[in-house]
Amino acid sequence: MFRFTGDASEKNFLRQVIDKSGQNLLECLQCGKCSGSCPVASENVPGPRQLVAEILSGLKDEALSNPLWWYCVSCGTCMTRCPVEINMYEVATALCEIAQKEGVQPSEPDIHLFEEIFLKSVEKYGRVKELRTVATYNFRTRHFLKDMDKGIILMRKGAISPFELLKGWKKDPRVSRIFEKVRKGGQGE
Ligand code: SF4
Ligand code: SF4
Known part of the structure; x- marks a missing residue:
């Protein structure tokens, strides 16, 4: 043992x-x-x-x-x-x-970029826009077709919609305000 x-x-x-x-x-x-x-x-x-x-x-x-x-x-x-x-x-x-x-590099080199894109979506819309988040990540890492197979399965099951990329999204200022407070060192709502 x-x-x-x-x-x-x-x-x-x-x-x-x-x-x-x-x-x-x-x-x-x-x-x-x-x-x-x-x-x-x-x-x-x-x-x-x-x-x-x-x-x-x-x-x-x-x-x-x-x-x-x-x-x-x-x-x-x-x-x-x-x-x-x-x-x-x-x-x-x-x-x-x-x-x-100790300066150890992440096993997934772009993990911090994903985190940044994920949090931006939450800050802006109050939730993660899955397709938009993944599309932005793939574009910025230049892996344009990464996980496309999984995306197609999710679309077929109705879990995500391709129209998410086309339609405009309402912003949620309540969540943006929480992010703003945290940046300033205050408490979230
Ligand atoms: S950490 Fe995992 S392996 Fe260890 S006792 Fe808990 S459940 Fe079991
Ligand atoms: S918190 Fe959830 S994701 Fe993290 S190790 Fe435990 S089960 Fe896995």
Whole structure:
């Protein structure tokens, strides 16, 4: 089992993640309930159980290059199902801070651009305009046909509409005001 058994740098990394996240990863049972319910875990993105195992083993490079914590959408499903209530969102945030401090590049190089486009849509319209967001992202990254296959499936199922790109959208000033307050350091509404 994993415990504070590695060399000094391995133990330091584990202690650093525990302290920053406030999550006692030493209680992890490696049961895998989190991975079984995580919406972003896939063939290419390992589930939270593996990330916790890497941290507990002191595998700093592996943990910092694990794409899960970049993709984590902070849905909290893992914590809801975890028998010891480990909150992976807090762990993901701690890893993000450590990675930024140490100059580790994101596993998805354009992830910050996506974040910027996503938040602009929310600020302007009060919600994400999915097709517009993805089209802008694909245009700016010059990957014009990226995820086109998935888009066609979503259109067929009626989840998104191609007319979203054509029609004008009403802006929502209430949400814009919240963003403005946060920028100024105030509280949201
Ligand atoms: S659900 Fe909790 S205890 Fe189980 S593997 Fe995930 S983090 Fe560990
Ligand atoms: S909070 Fe993050 S790690 Fe946990 S289930 Fe949601 S996306 Fe997965």
